[in-house]
Amino acid sequence: MAYQTTLAFSTFGRGSRDITDAVAQAVATSGVRCGLAHVFVQHTSCSLLITENADPDVRHDLETIMRRLAPDGDPAYVHDQEGPDDMSAHVRSMLTATGLTVPVGGGRLLLGTWQGIFLWEHRVAEHQRTVVVTVMGE
Numbered sequence: 079m080a081y082q083t084t085l086a087f088s089t090f091g092r093g094s095r096d097i098t099d100a101v102a103q104a105v106a107t108s109g110v111r112c113g114l115a116h117v118f119v120q121h122t123s124c125s126l127l128i129t130e131n132a133d134p135d136v137r138h139d140l141e142t143i144m145r146r147l148a149p150d151g152d153p154a155y156v157h158d159q160e161g162p163d164d165m166s167a168h169v170r171s172m173l174t175a176t177g178l179t180v181p182v183g184g185g186r187l188l189l190g191t192w193q194g195i196f197l198w199e200h201r202v203a204e205h206q207r208t209v210v211v212t213v214m215g216e
Contacts, residue, residue, distance in 0.1 A: 079216055081108035085209045089124070089199035092163075094137045097209065098194040101180075102187050104211040111185045113215015117195060118177040120208045123167035124199045125174035131194030144170050144200075167200035174198060182215055 083104050089095060105115050119126050130136040148169035151162030158164050178195065181188040189195070197207060 081213045083211050087197055087207045089205050091204050092202050094196040094198045096194050097197050101195050105213055108213035110182055110213045110215040113182045115180045115182050116212045118210045122171055123201050125171045126178050127196050127198055128193050130192050132192050163202045170200040
């Protein structure tokens, strides 16, 4: 059995947004009891991550590290059509993940106790983002 749905999210600019509940709802709706959920973001300047969901300082610190690895407005960048955060957002997306796979058991996501699924916006401005959830199994 396969099920697919598209989820839309508004971001609030650079930072992460917990989308675990929306993905979990898609899994529940799918009717799949045992299988895999694949989550894919259809953009090149944001990404997905599974990280700690209890302490927001973890996501803050990840953002701090990304600022060091892919700074906005680096003079070495050629691509800057949409501003100084344009190329750095693409680099951040490339360094992280645009797709995640999570096991499904008992009709639910089998995330660990402190794990959540997050949409990580790498642009400074707010954006509309589309996430495709595909659930496969029986």
